[in-house]
Amino acid sequence: MLTLLAYAVLGIFTLGFLRRIWIYARVPAPLVIPTTPAPVTKMGVVFRLFKEVAFFESLFKGDKLAWVGGYAFHGALAVVLIRHARYFCDPLPAFFAHIQIAGILAGIVMVGGLGFLFLRRLLIDRVRYISSPSDYLMLILLLGIGITGLAMTFQFRPDIVAIKEVMSNLFSMSSASLPLASIGDVIFIIHLTLVGLLLVIFPFSKLMHAGGIFFSPTRYQVDNPREVRHVNPWAGKK
Numbered sequence: 323m324l325t326l327l328a329y330a331v332l333g334i335f336t337l338g339f340l341r342r343i344w345i346y347a348r349v350p351a352p353l354v355i356p357t358t359p360a361p362v363t364k365m366g367v368v369f370r371l372f373k374e375v376a377f378f379e380s381l382f383k384g385d386k387l388a389w390v391g392g393y394a395f396h397g398a399l400a401v402v403l404i405r406h407a408r409y410f411c412d413p414l415p416a417f418f419a420h421i422q423i424a425g426i427l428a429g430i431v432m433v434g435g436l437g438f439l440f441l442r443r444l445l446i447d448r449v450r451y452i453s454s455p456s457d458y459l460m461l462i463l464l465l466g467i468g469i470t471g472l473a474m475t476f477q478f479r480p481d482i483v484a485i486k487e488v489m490s491n492l493f494s495m496s497s498a499s500l501p502l503a504s505i506g507d508v509i510f511i512i513h514l515t516l517v518g519l520l521l522v523i524f525p526f527s528k529l530m531h532a533g534g535i536f537f538s539p540t541r542y543q544v545d546n547p548r549e550v551r552h553v554n555p556w557a558g559k560k
């Protein structure tokens with residue numbers, strides 16, 4: 323049952339994600355609208371997108387508070403997920419053993435960053451005005467995952483050996499059942515359920531900015547309308 327559910331969740335996430343990318347890729351972009359100053363070569367565009375993904379450059383220019391919270395959250399999330407390899411890999415490569423402390427600290431920074439982003443939406447009038455329920459929902463969901471994670475790390479230890487076995491059974495598509503002998507195990511089940519929920523919601527939500535960034539004309543277009551003649555394929559058509 324758990325195995326079926328896990329594969330259903332992964333299936334919805336993967337197909338949903340690919341479907342959205344397919345939709346993004348087919349949306350016409352008939353006008354040249356890069357945000358200037360913009361790169362004038364393709365290599366320049368690659369560099370621009372790299373800065374966007376690695377440093378959230380335009381967010382930094384546009385909104386310093388959102389950048390601080392957003393960068394703390396995303397950077398820490400990356401470290402947390404790398405640390406999570408210990409629940410999936412056996413034997414665990416030595417590298418992962420060395421980043422365990424960094425991973426735990428990252429968990430705290432991640433939850434702190436999310437809390438900061440949440441307060442920003444609640445306390446700044448003009449941000450609250452443009453916030454929709456789903457903006458809050460995403461933050462609450464991620465906070466729920468982070469807080470249950472930290473609760474397991476610092477207070478209610480789950481049966482990590484049993485969890486690792488569940489994960490390896492899921493990978494090999496054999497049947498798996500979750501440990502249920504302590505509060506830590508219950509918190510783990512909540513943690514896992516929230517992660518599943520996040521994966522199912524992901525392709526239908528604003529979290530798709532993770533893929534959408536590469537399909538944003540203002541970012542990926544080369545600023546070359548003086549060198550190249552662009553003709554809108556719709557021009558003259560009724």
Ligand code: HEM
Pocket residue numbers: 399402405406409425426428429430432464467468469470471472474475476480482485489510513514517
């Ligand atoms: C199938 C996927 C996942 C499993 C099996 C899993 C399992 C766990 C477990 C067992 C812990 C307790 C840490 C310990 O003390 O050993 C933990 C902690 C944590 N998890 Fe997850 N988790 C998963 C996905 C995620 C995701 C997607 C996120 C973030 C969005 C996340 C965020 C955290 C955080 C912030 C902590 C606390 C910091 C840490 O100990 O690394 N987890 N997770």
